[in-house]
Amino acid sequence: MKIPDEYVDWRTKGVWNPGPPVTLTEFAAARHNLFGGAFTWPVMVARRTAIEHNVRTLADYCERHGALFAPHGKTTMAPSLFQAQLAAGAWAITVATPNQALVCAALGVPRVLLANEVVDPVALRWLATQDTEILVYADSLAAVERLSAATEAGGHFRVLLEWGYAGGRTGCRTNADAVAVAQAVHDAPNLDLIGISSFEGLLPTTADAQSFLDSLVEATKAIAHLLPAEPLVTAGGSAYFDLVTATLGGQWLDGRRLRLVLRSGAYISHDDGTYRHKTPFLRVPGEGTLDAALEVWAQVLATPEPGLALLGVGKREAPYDEGLPVPLRVRRADGRVEAADGLEIVRLNDHHGHLSVRDEGAVAVGDLVCLGISHPCTAFDKWSVIPVVEDDYTVTELLRTYF
Incomplete structure (x- = not known):
């Protein structure tokens, strides 16, 4: 196959590159960490x-x-x-x-x-x-x-x-x-x-x-x-x-x-939604398992009232046609990662996610929330470039999509 080596620049959603264009290969070779400043929020990643x-x-x-x-x-x-x-x-x-x-x-x-x-x-x-x-x-x-x-x-x-x-x-x-x-x-x-x-x-x-x-x-x-x-x-x-x-x-x-x-x-x-509940491997578990590979990382923008936080993610960034995104983890400003207990996305606007918060202090402004997606077929088309991350969130490849 002939895979073109295209560029990331100011047009590339999720990548923070206000400088000159960089090829996908050059960007991946730098092995940025997802949380090291080369990306902005929200961003969807794929776990290798x-x-x-x-x-x-x-x-x-x-x-x-x-x-x-x-x-x-x-x-x-x-x-x-x-x-x-x-x-x-x-x-x-x-x-x-x-x-x-x-x-x-x-x-x-x-x-x-x-x-x-x-x-x-x-x-x-x-x-x-x-x-x-x-x-x-x-x-x-x-x-x-x-x-x-x-x-x-x-x-x-x-x-x-x-x-x-x-x-x-x-x-x-x-x-x-x-x-x-x-x-x-x-x-x-x-x-x-x-x-x-x-x-x-x-x-x-x-x-x-x-x-x-x-x-x-x-x-x-x-x-x-x-x-x-x-x-x-x-x-x-x-x-x-x-x-x-x-x-x-x-x-x-x-x-x-x-x-x-x-x-x-x-x-x-x-995924963490539609196919998590529909996969045939639930009926034939001896045949194999599948792992959810896509994550959308979004930042807490505001906590304007008790029980509610607003995430910087919406319909332009995450699928919603077969269920809403599923909160998985919270990453604090100091790098600590905690389970997303008591958190639920209840509504999406164009660029806002309404996060129901059960316990006071569960999230704070600036925290990052890792979301599992609900339907792969309407996830990839929202991103022209998708970082591929290792288990430690080192980025080793950029997927280019052509929709």
Whole structure:
């Protein structure tokens, strides 16, 4: 992969660099301590040991279950994390938009799974002619027509039929529709039907997810006569990947050697909110564990009334769509670190966090509060540069994101 060495300067949120620009490599080589003056608050950091543990855990999980892994890059859009995932054996990087596919192609990602419908003819013509292997979706005859039209001037597409559910997002809803779309892809001169895809991650319960995955099995069987000898079947967010491997793993399609592709993405950073409570490793604890890697450090700005403190962190810096940040620790002005007992974020404004304080004196103006994040998929996009810290908070890398 080709990872550009960009700069930090006055535009870089969280980094305090009023002087001349410094490359990411030069900044990391200085090995600043997070609390030594090279950063200002708030700032989001990633713990290296947690990231490395999580990358290895899912790679090992996929290897044990005979699954290929195409982690969803939209979670991080961070080239160095893509590189780590590919080095650990990832088969592809999954994205959700043509712009994200463009980033991956520019970086030299060898295979991209574009897990969404694309109907923009400008983007489709570009996608059809890339040296990077890009897999695309189709869930309707109209989508197939657009894919086919985009190849008239050259190029081709490897296509996955997308399977969905009522009330969900894109994807065929009935087996009859799936057969019609699969037949249209099969018959188009520059389109190759290579398998079937779905996403179960937004379903509310394990029973709902299981029922949907069972329907995916039936849809796959319905289009089996149109599939190649080794079709792909792909699913898997970060909430039900245990059900995906149990249901879709193995050779259950007569006459075909199935290749299962798992697409979990949020696992790489995990969290202290949504996925802490949803991770499949709670159901299958013997399979592994994930560690929360992201922390947002924010400063206490004011304690204007009993029971309330205001932190300098808000919706621009921390995710809030799937729960509010979780106070973990307090760092005093003298460097002492204490547990964040009795503290709770109860509201976020644009740049203020309302911190409920149970005990008087629990925080003081100038203290730093370490917050766990509630949802990785809306955390990385708030930061163009994310310091990677060792366990002693020495900064050894700066992650650059491209959203």
